[in-house]
Amino acid sequence: MCGIFGYIGPQCDTGLMVLDALRRLEYRGYDSWGVGVAVNGHVQVTKRAGRIGDASVALPEASIGFGHTRWATHGGVSDENAHPHLDCTGRFAVIHNGIIENFRALRARLEGAGHVFRSETDTEVVSHLIEETVRDSTDPETVVSAVRTVFGMLRGLNAIIVLDTATQQLVAAKNVSPLVVGRNENASYIASDAVALVGHVDEVHYVEDDEVVALSASGVRVYDGQTGEPRPVVFIPLTLQPADTSLGGFDHYLIKEIHEQPRVLRAIAENYAEPVRRLAAMIRESYGSFLIGCGTASYAALSGAYLFSRIARRHVNFAVGSEFKYQEHFLTERSLVIALSQSGETADIIEAVMAAKRAGARVAALVNVPGSTLDRLADFSIHLGAGPEQSVLSTKAYTAKVAILMLTAHVLNGSEHVGREHLWRAVDGVEQALAPASERRVQEIADRIADQEHCFVIGRGLSYPTALEAALKIKEVSYIHAEGFAGGELKHGVIALVEDGTPCIVFSPLDETRDDILSGAMEMRSRGGFIIGVSPEAEEVFDVHVPVAEVGDASPLVGVIPAQLLGYYLAVRRGLDPDKPRNLAKSVTVK
Known part of the structure; x- marks a missing residue:
């Protein structure tokens, strides 16, 4: 969940460059940050608790350096616990993403050997282990071997980068937690997310779990993590552009990404016929299919389960990604696991997919980041094509997943043309929901309810997952306690x-659930509830009506838009940062 960035190349203001890159990665963790550069045989470090904001660093020019944004796991949020962490000599510095599950035993042994620790983190054991393993050697290959050895001592899902001032190299290894290397004609870079490399490089190498990589002035070297033998380095083009990571005139990334959804859905309607047919064929050939996701992705997966039942008359199981390992006993070689993830790095999803592969099941992925761990593990991937999501809240990746699942259900039913027609209607409907007048209506509602402590959201049938996603959007960004429920559970x-x-927000599309959900709305209103109706048609029970287009099976795509906007405007109204909610990070790479 932490953000990582490293550089080696011509001498420059490396500290400032690293800090700028960390700002792009801060959505991965913003409890604290730190930058280190190698100067005169030692690492000079600036690190602080809290967000980066308009901070600056006054570090000497250097040809090698790295930095880190932290999402705290072990140790409180403090300057001392911020990364990088140094060994006793100051030669080695380490940044880390993940959790070292056996760090207490490692720390106890190191302290017994005389090592002095300066933090409460699990990360610091790595710098001392490297110091102890390398000792006084200044051979670059010895350092690579030491990183390989030390990384093998660590239990858990981790990524580490070691900066060695003596050999002037960055050496990295990973297990599930992501790392990507980039290069240009003058320099090499490494990061936890390709977003940080935009504008620096045109090609990247996604580090595999069984690799150790070393970056030096001579370029990038890759080694087999088990044997230490050199491996060829395979680079692929980096497709992201600077415009993908800019605010583009919006005040926040969240509202920008909400407004990008018509473009994303339009691209799916125009270009995704073949991958959707392939996914439908995999479901058709399977005996037992499972949809899994975490957080917002889980609600997209649950929507998929309803869509497959409703449209294709097909039972596709749903499970929350973090709970799937308790149901993996059902998996066989004929099973299909469809994993949904924006980042493709969610630890619980990766763990579930690895369990599926151990059982011989096939894996399909709906994933937004090409080259991510999930993308590389899957037998077949559909890339969402939503572009980077730099707000912690997922919006456009959610609607992309639901759109793809709806089209897949229609392919299974032999009604692909109907599904595409509904999706095109949804594109228009989303644009209408984002029109200035519609957005102002939602903003007025936010102004009216911003001081409330609780909010409840109901839906039935296909709208039930939408109610869950709406509640999540509101609570994770505005901190108002919001809960989504199946409408029939009120009593x-x-x-x-x-x-x-x-x-009380009520999702009421023009489908078979309408009479029942309006009855539930009346029950809440009778108890004093302030009813906000999200529906194509107004009803007397609504205190406020938020009109949305009637789009048939694509109703989740238009229904969720007012909820996304409401979450955003509630956060703004309450003086909160919509892009960086407290305690949350974008990519959940720890369990």
């Missing part, structure tokens, strides 16, 4: 929470 306990003035 089974939920309605006890509704009191005078409680905001």
Whole structure:
């Protein structure tokens, strides 16, 4: 979940360059940050608790350096616990993403041998282990071998980069946690996300779990993580452009990415016929299919389960990614696991996919990041094509997943043309929901309910996952306690929470659920609830009507837009940062 960036090349203001790159990666963790550069045989470090903001660094020019943004796991949020972490001599510095599960035993041994620790983190054991393993050698290959040896001592899903001032190299290894290397004619770079490399390089190498990589003035070297034998380095083009990572005139990335959804859905309607047919064929050939995802991706997966039932008359199982390992006993060689992830690096999803592969099951992925761990593990991937999501909240990747699953269900039903027609109607419907007048309506609602402590959201059938996703969007960015429920569950306990003035959002498309969901809305209103109806048609029970287009099976795509906007405007109204909610990070690479 932490952000990592490293550079080796011509001498320059490396500290400033690294800090600028960390700003792009701060969505991966913003509890603290740090920058280190190698000067005169030692690492000079600036590190601080808190967000980067408009911070600057006053470090000497250097030809090698790296930096880190932290999402705290071991040790509190403090300057001392920020990365990088040094060994006793100051020769080695380490940055790290992940959790070293056996760090206590390693630390106890190192302290017994006389090593002095300056932090509470698990990360610091790596710098001391490297120091102890390399000792006084200044052979670059000895350092590479030491990193390989030390990384083998660490339990858990981790990525480490070691900066060695003596040999002037960065040496890295990973297990699931992502790393990507980039190069140009003058310099080499390494990062936890290709977004940080945009504008620096045109080609990248995604580091594999069984590789150790070394960056030096002579270029990039790759070694087999088990044997230490050299491997060829395979670079592929970096397709991201600087415009993909800019705000483009918007105040925040969240609102920019919400407004990019018509473009994303339009591209799926125009270009995804062949991959959707391939996914449908894999489902057709399987005996037992599973949709898995975490957070927002889980609600897209649950929408898929409803869509396959409703459209294709096909049962596709749904499981939350972090819970899937407790159901993996059902997997056989005929099973298909369809894994949904924006980043392709979510630890719980990767763990579930690896369990599926051990059982011999096939894996399909709906993933937004080409070259990510999930993309490389899957037997078949559909790239969402949504472009970078730099807000922590996922928006356009969610609608892309739901659109692809809806089209797949229609292919299975033999009604592909109907699915595409619904998707085109949804493109128009999303544009209408994002029109200035529609957006102002949602902003007015945000102004009205911004001081509330609780909000409840209901939907039935295909709208139930939308209600869950709407509640997630509101609570994760505005910190208002929001809960989504199946509308029929109100009388089974939920309605006890509704009191005078409680905001209650009701998703009411023109489908078979309408009469029942409106009945639930009336029950909440009778208890004093303030009813916000998201529906193609107004109803007397609605205190406020948020109109959305009638788009048939694509209703989740238009229904979620007002919820995304509401979350954004609630955060702005409450003086919060919509792009960086507290305690959250974009890519959940730890369990």
